[in-house]
Amino acid sequence: MSVIEVNELWKKYRRPHQKVSSLKEAVFAFLRGQTGAEEFYALKNISFSVEPGEAIGLVGPNGSGKSTLLGLIARVLQPTQGAIRVEGRICPLLELGTGFHPDLTGRENIFLNASLLGLRHREVLKKYDSIVGFAELEEVMDAPVKTYSTGMVVRLGFAVAVHLEPDILLIDEVLSVGDEHFQHKSFDRLLQFKEEGKTIFVVSHNLDAVKRLCERAIWLDRGRIIKDGETEQVIAKYREAVEEWERSVAEARARNARPS
Amino acid sequence: MSELAEVLRYREVLWNLVRRNLKVRYKNSVLGFAWSLLNPLMQIGVWYFLFKIILGNDEPDFMAVLITGFLPWLFFSQTVLDSTACVAQEMALVKKAYFPRTILPLAVLLSNLIHLGFAFIVLIGLFAFWRVDVNLNYLLVIPATLLVALFAYGLSAMLAAWSVFYQDVKFIVGNLLGLWFFLTPVLYPLHRVLGKQISSPENWLERLMANWLPYIKEIYVLDPVTIAIMGYRSALLHGGSNPIVVANPDHLPELAARQAAMQGAYPLLPYILGAIAIAVLTAVVGHIIFMRRAPLFAEQG
Numbered sequence: 001m002s003v004i005e006v007n008e009l010w011k012k013y014r015r016p017h018q019k020v021s022s023l024k025e026a027v028f029a030f031l032r033g034q035t036g037a038e039e040f041y042a043l044k045n046i047s048f049s050v051e052p053g054e055a056i057g058l059v060g061p062n063g064s065g066k067s068t069l070l071g072l073i074a075r076v077l078q079p080t081q082g083a084i085r086v087e088g089r090i091c092p093l094l095e096l097g098t099g100f101h102p103d104l105t106g107r108e109n110i111f112l113n114a115s116l117l118g119l120r121h122r123e124v125l126k127k128y129d130s131i132v133g134f135a136e137l138e139e140v141m142d143a144p145v146k147t148y149s150t151g152m153v154v155r156l157g158f159a160v161a162v163h164l165e166p167d168i169l170l171i172d173e174v175l176s177v178g179d180e181h182f183q184h185k186s187f188d189r190l191l192q193f194k195e196e197g198k199t200i201f202v203v204s205h206n207l208d209a210v211k212r213l214c215e216r217a218i219w220l221d222r223g224r225i226i227k228d229g230e231t232e233q234v235i236a237k238y239r240e241a242v243e244e245w246e247r248s249v250a251e252a253r254a255r256n257a258r259p260s
Numbered sequence: 261m262s263e264l265a266e267v268l269r270y271r272e273v274l275w276n277l278v279r280r281n282l283k284v285r286y287k288n289s290v291l292g293f294a295w296s297l298l299n300p301l302m303q304i305g306v307w308y309f310l311f312k313i314i315l316g317n318d319e320p321d322f323m324a325v326l327i328t329g330f331l332p333w334l335f336f337s338q339t340v341l342d343s344t345a346c347v348a349q350e351m352a353l354v355k356k357a358y359f360p361r362t363i364l365p366l367a368v369l370l371s372n373l374i375h376l377g378f379a380f381i382v383l384i385g386l387f388a389f390w391r392v393d394v395n396l397n398y399l400l401v402i403p404a405t406l407l408v409a410l411f412a413y414g415l416s417a418m419l420a421a422w423s424v425f426y427q428d429v430k431f432i433v434g435n436l437l438g439l440w441f442f443l444t445p446v447l448y449p450l451h452r453v454l455g456k457q458i459s460s461p462e463n464w465l466e467r468l469m470a471n472w473l474p475y476i477k478e479i480y481v482l483d484p485v486t487i488a489i490m491g492y493r494s495a496l497l498h499g500g501s502n503p504i505v506v507a508n509p510d511h512l513p514e515l516a517a518r519q520a521a522m523q524g525a526y527p528l529l530p531y532i533l534g535a536i537a538i539a540v541l542t543a544v545v546g547h548i549i550f551m552r553r554a555p556l557f558a559e560q561g
């Protein structure tokens with residue numbers, strides 16, 4: 001019984017030629033007969049399924065559709081075509097900590113964030129101390145979050161997310177949060193998560209971290225799955241492709257630079 | 261109805277957002293919550309000074325007319341204004357996590373209802389101080405508030421959804437509310453409008469108005485905000501009876517007779533029913549527009 005099932009998924013975006021954000025512009029664009037947008041597919045016919053307890057790394061160059069895929073699994077975005085079925089409580093860590101309100105204290109933000117992820121007030125109360133302890137922010141919990149440093153915000157966001165006991169954890173590019181010490185700690189927490197049989201879905205450019213955490217990887221490029229399989233193999237192939245691409249770029253540059 | 265179940269499932273988010281709205285509004289102000297009452301009272305003080313003392317308005321109980329009109333208006337306009345920006349303001353949350361998006365305008369509506377509640381409590385205190393008889397008829401403000409809340413939700417949802425895509429909406433809304441304010445009987449009693457006659461029009465505008473006056477009056481009275489204000493006045497000033505009658509026949513027989521005739525011409529019940537229908541329709545249409553746009557919110561901004 002899979003926990004995530006993605007079936008022939010397509011996601012279409014409209015990329016405006018010019019950003020139309022006022023009524024006047026929209027009216028003029030319409031009068032000139034401009035549709036104003038070009039359509040492109042961020043994801044093309046994606047299918048895969050995830051078993052409980054799997055840790056999956058999503059790799060690929062910028063703009064390959066990784067974040068879009070996570071957004072769709074998190075139900076923040078809607079598929080254009082196809083279906084996603086998710087079983088269990090899902091905790092998205094997309095753009096870590098941005099769900100915090102700067103004017104509220106750390107404490108209040110914990111409760112707001114936890115409720116967004118579906119936790120009841122008393123459940124959060126039980127975990128409050130260990131969340132704060134994990135973030136190592138005991139002294140500043142009654143200060144507004146806007147007085148925190150970037151690292152502190154990120155630590156708090158991570159601490160909230162890993163303490164909510166979700167069945168599925170979605171992580172977008174936040175494996176390298178905080179200082180060295182916190183990175184080790186958060187990485188250990190993710191490993192522990194895996195041992196507990198939870199499902200982890202990671203987007204990262206840190207391929208070594210992906211290798212250590214995930215036994216399965218999916219390589220996305222321009223909206224398509226290039227390879228889906230064992231992490232070592234997928235990453236090896238991906239690296240090869242990147243090197244290949246870099247070599248061709250370097251050669252092209254060298255050719256262009258050569259005086260004729 | 262599955263939407264309602266979703267909102268109930270995420271009710272903790274709703275409460276947290278309401279709590280946050282209440283806290284953030286008067287943050288960094290020494291008097292804090294007291295401003296939700298001081299603000300309208302100071303505004304009313306300004307009008308009272310202008311209309312009663314400088315312009316010599318002879319309306320009986322003018323202060324009470326102002327307070328009972330301004331409370332529901334302030335609730336309505338503040339809700340609509342706050343909601344217009346609510347989705348755009350919470351983009352960080354919208355992009356980060358799933359929750360039923362209806363919660364955003366609902367949180368604005370609820371926080372403003374709570375502000376109204378606080379203001380109302382102080383109002384009752386003031387009435388007790390003035391030795392006005394506080395009685396069960398005051399409960400009529402509850403259906404009146406529900407009416408204006410329903411109407412405000414519909415407009416809010418619609419405007420919140422549109423303003424995610426078009427920046428202009430919030431500027432238009434601010435100005436329209438400024439005009440709308442004068443089209444509701446906040447600064448004057450309703451009979452001033454209903455009793456308006458243009459017998460000898462002097463220019464094109466007055467001629468136009470004279471022709472359309474009966475219809476303008478009909479539309480005017482059908483405004484759910486106007487009906488809610490009348491509900492407040494009826495509940496708080498007229499013991500639950502038709503609020504058009506203001507004057508005491510013993511003291512001002514001529515005015516009282518005119519108003520009695522008006523009451524016959526405008527039995528309020530059909531207008532109340534009409535306003536309820538308009539409010540319900542606005543709420544349904546606004547909600548549908550919001551729900552159709554909601555899946556696209558996270559892709560904007």
